[in-house]
Amino acid sequence: MSKQLKIGIIGGGGIAGAHVRAYRELNDVEIVAVADAVPGKAAQFINHWELSGARAFDDYRQLLELELDGVSICTPNVAHYQVTIDALRAGKNVMLEKPMSVTLEEAVEMAQTAEKTGYMLNVGFQPRYDPNMKLIQDLVQSGELGKVYYVETGGGRRRGMPGGTFIRKEIAGAGAIADIGCYSLDMALNALGYPKPLTVSAYSSNHFGTNAKFHPEANRFDVEDFGVAMVRFEGDLVLNFKISWAMHMDTLGPTLFLGTDAGLKVTPAGTGPWSGVFDGKVGSITMYHDIKGHHTESAIPLIAHNKNLFHEKIRDFVEAVRDGKPAPIPGELIVRNQAVIDGILRSSLLKREVEIHL
Structure with missing residues (x-):
């Protein structure tokens, strides 16, 4: 026993x-x-x-x-x-x-x-426990994409702002960038083997959370509801990050891995105003590559599962x-995830590029 x-x-x-x-x-x-x-x-x-x-x-x-x-x-x-x-x-x-x-x-x-x-x-x-996340990691690390030089990740909810402790900096520390952005970063960085970040240039805002028309606790809202950043990593790799709790747009786009031999597009699952980010399951995976000189798109079949x-x-x-x-x-691995978030928050506050020291 x-x-x-x-x-x-x-x-x-x-x-x-x-x-x-x-x-x-x-x-x-x-x-x-x-x-x-x-x-x-x-x-x-x-x-x-x-x-x-x-x-x-x-x-x-x-x-x-x-x-x-x-x-x-x-x-x-x-x-x-x-x-x-x-x-x-x-x-x-x-x-x-x-x-x-x-x-x-x-x-x-x-x-x-x-x-x-x-x-x-x-x-x-x-x-990470969605088997399709492991599939993405396997595809990226298989070498089929060649050298990956550019990644775009993040996503955005059209209207999906939490309340309570999530929107107060003294309790949450940060808003959308840390709350749901950490998921998108983990998906992309884990697939890449968690490279070491070097610099960040970022912007953030909270136009929706601080507007009573969009949030019932606008007078208490003091974290960001939107953020974007360009992050440089070792190995001449750049990552374009974007995240949103609220926006006047249907999507901020899929996650993209651009390689010298092929590219990979990954969309999040779900529909509705609270969807559009990688805090849940994968919606689709598509590889873009050339076969005999012809532009080819290959839909990668998703792994069906009912895992909680x-x-x-x-x-x-x-x-x-x-x-x-x-x-x-x-935790020793996720330090690099936190390093990127920390860099984004510092850069957006200072309104300039910052270095990350690990």
Whole structure:
């Protein structure tokens, strides 16, 4: 009989409920504690999700004193850094919700702490578990595209702005660039083998979020709802990034990989005002290449599946903890994702190109 893994959840917001559902679908996993900084919220969360026997804490540091195999960190973004550092130092494996942190410096220290303590820091990018994401990675790394020199990624919702903690800089740290932009960056950069970023020139705005005609919390909205950037990487590679929570347009286009031998176009799945970004499944994949001098378009058949991507993310983390395997999506890799986000935010604030130092 396999060991019963004991899990704690830090942060009792909406995303924590998705973690509960995923853990419940796994055998030999027990959620034994929940912590939330809002007095009484952890107890309410436990009651709502009927987590019989789970203990409630207002201070997550008390939760970390328990014997736990791992914790899911579901706090607002600004708390990711300190909670992760404390959890790793307390000897807990960490399942961290995206984005990794608010700044590059925080991300670097988080990854270094995981290495020093020997405990896992896994970052939650569930779109990776769509088998079509792996297909994209295989196509890009197969050599069929030749040398990839230009990538365009991102996407945009016509109208899909969240509210609450997502729109306050003091809690979220950033807006659309970090919230959904991190997914698009991970899809493209993971396919490329996560090259090292060098410089960023970016622009951001929040014309929609701060307008009461478009957002009911306009007077509290102080993050960006739109961002674009040109990012240079080692290997003479450039990436054109663009992301939007709201815009007067149907799409910001697909993700493109341009290579010397072929090009690849990837569209996101979904329809409606909240679709258009890579926080879910893939819609289509097309390769553009020449055959005997003829321009040819090849539709790459999608892999049909009914996987619950969030469940796959949690299952992979649990199996890695149980089997003593490395983090499925290690923080040391996602530092480069955070480096790009950090560079975009700095460049858009300074209104000039900035360097990224890793």
